[in-house]
């Protein structure tokens with residue numbers, strides 16, 4: 001997907017992927033795994049996800065997102081005043097525990113993110129076409145050092161029944177992408193009404209899976 005595709009989605013408010021609640025996997029499965037030593041989560045391709053409010057209750061949040069509309073609305077939708085600074089090639093939006101870097105994730109380096117223990121991927125890997133998935137996985141693998149856990153939520157459906165995004169990612173794909181790392185399947189749920197955030201898909205099955213990937 002080109003950057004223009006995503007800018008266009010945000011401009012037209014065509015954001016069917018945006019959830020109006022915190023993802024239920026977070027409270028059910030991630031909460032018990034959090035420790036008082038966890039100080040920061042990195043959220044790639046963060047959109048204006050409410051999930052960042054869940055994380056911000058526990059630790060600092062650093063998000064990265066292409067769209068200035070998403071970064072602005074993350075704060076404005078909730079009446080939060082924020083600071084905005086030019087940090088070329090990014091614009092940095094921040095308030096207290098949350099910092100959003102508006103720009104291309106592939107320009108964001110580890111030093112800028114700082115020390116973190118979690119990476120949270122919801123609708124990031126599945127948003128990218130295959131060629132970009134490999135580049136994204138290579139970027140994320142470069143961030144998974146000792147003591148870092150990637151919480152990744154994937155989506156499964158028959159690929160021939162829906163042209164993405166989102167693109168389905170199966171257990172086998174996860175195993176290949178994260179070969180050599182520890183991959184734990186934490187949860188799986190069948191979405192019986194086929195609703196994915198604001199969209200209902202015309203597919204024969206829809207499943208979400210939560211993995212924790214670490215060294």
Ligand SMILES: C[S@@+](CC[C@H](N)C(=O)[O-])C[C@H]1O[C@@H](n2cnc3c(N)ncnc32)[C@H](O)[C@@H]1O
Pocket residue numbers: 006007017018019044045046047048049064065066067070103104105106122123124127
């Ligand atoms: C499917 S949405 C998911 C957003 C969010 N994770 C959520 O759960 O609502 C994918 C997001 O990735 C952003 N995006 C796409 N390519 C990007 C890139 N190269 N760098 C940063 N953000 C990107 C898009 O603007 C879009 O908001």
